[in-house]
Amino acid sequence: MTSKLYHSATFTVKWSDVDPNKHLRGAVYMDYADHARISFLLENGITNEFLNQLGFGPVLFNANIEYFKEVFLNDKITVDCFIVDMSDDFKKFSIMHLLKNQNGDEVAKITVNGAWMNLKTRKIESPPKEMTDKLSLMQ
Numbered sequence: 001m002t003s004k005l006y007h008s009a010t011f012t013v014k015w016s017d018v019d020p021n022k023h024l025r026g027a028v029y030m031d032y033a034d035h036a037r038i039s040f041l042l043e044n045g046i047t048n049e050f051l052n053q054l055g056f057g058p059v060l061f062n063a064n065i066e067y068f069k070e071v072f073l074n075d076k077i078t079v080d081c082f083i084v085d086m087s088d089d090f091k092k093f094s095i096m097h098l099l100k101n102q103n104g105d106e107v108a109k110i111t112v113n114g115a116w117m118n119l120k121t122r123k124i125e126s127p128p129k130e131m132t133d134k135l136s137l138m139q
Contacts, residue, residue: 006138007040007081013073024071030063033097033110036079045134056127060114069107076102083139084111089126090135091115 011032019025041047041058051057071077078100085094092115099108115124116131127135 006083007036007043008078009036009039009081010076010078011035013071013075013077015073018073022072024075024077026065029065029067029099029108029110032077032079032099033063033081033112036081036097037095037112040081040138044138046131050131054128054131055119056116056125056131057119058114059117059124060112063110063112066109067107068109069101069105071099071101071107077107086135086139090132091124091126 009032013024013028017024017028080098080100082096082098083093084096086092092113094111094113097110097112098106099110101107116127117123118125126132
């Protein structure tokens with residue numbers, strides 16, 4: 001079910017990322033995934049300026065996080081992003097993020113399901129051709 005790797009980003013866990021139990025706070029897992037996913041878009045020419053020009057933006061319907069191992073201060077975490085599904089009209093997508101520690105152990109998996117929203121009509125729509133051309137290169 002996993003498609004090929006599309007983007008990878010690495011983070012070092014800092015003091016503000018940990019909770020009183022001395023492990024990575026739950027919300028930070030999502031922050032890392034969000035950053036990796038947006039970096040993936042940027043690398044493929046889907047910048048904020050480009051989205052503003054087209055009047056489109058990504059929205060998430062849900063996110064599922066599975067935790068496998070604890071992550072601690074100064075650990076190095078790599079987030080690998082995979083597109084696992086995209087509708088034929090590019091309107092909806094599903095992206096999986098695999099988080100691994102410096103030893104290569106999987107520490108968490110985050111799957112998000114989302115779509116592209118027309119920012120004028122505030123409705124979920126297929127993006128314009130300028131964007132679907134870029135998205136088609138990403139699958």
